[in-house]
Amino acid sequence: MNISVVIPLLNEEESIKELYLWIAKVMQANSFSYEVIFIDDGSTDTSWSIIDSLHKQHSQIKAIQFLRNFGKSQALHAGFAMAQGDVVITMDADLQDNPEEIPELYNMICNQGYDLVSGWKKVRYDSKIFKNFPSKIFNWAARKTSGVQLNDFNCGLKAYHKNVIKNHRGNRRNASVHSCFGK
Secondary structure (H helix, E strand, O other), X not given: OOEEEEEEEOOOOOOHHHHHHHHHHHHHHOOOOEEEEEEEOXXXXXXXXXXXXXXXXXXXXXXXXXXXXXXXXXXXXXXXXXXXXXXXXXXXXXXXXXXXXXXXXXXXXHOOOOOEEEOOOOOXXXXXXXXXXXXXXXXXXXXXXXXXXXXXXXXXXXXXXXXXXXXXXXXXXXXXXXXXXXX
């Protein structure tokens, strides 16, 4: 399989279907074999019902549902454990990450020799005071303390060579998973 798209989410009922259809359109236009893995991190809206309905219509959809909110890191970990693609793409479910970027990310991993490529939200649609300004301060501090020159440490759009995410020990199952399909 070429690509696994891993999408952690919390209460994203309004964007899930549109996001999946957009991803599927990009994948089909580029003849990629793919899977989309949704990790519902304890949503209290109808996100899981929407994912379940989409799964019944599209065999490329896999999903995990947590009983409660454990955070993005745990959701990504669970998605990485399930991912089967040669390249694993992560993206946020809020439609701020553009699926049209997937082919270039895939190319950078497969043809240009990168192991990890991180996205950068140049244009943000969040609150300038509550999201943009704190994000700029965080990114500045992270660059200063880590020495890594990334523009946007918190961007959800990333691409990984499968060896990067599969190179760990102790692949434990999370006991807090409520539902899971697509394994």
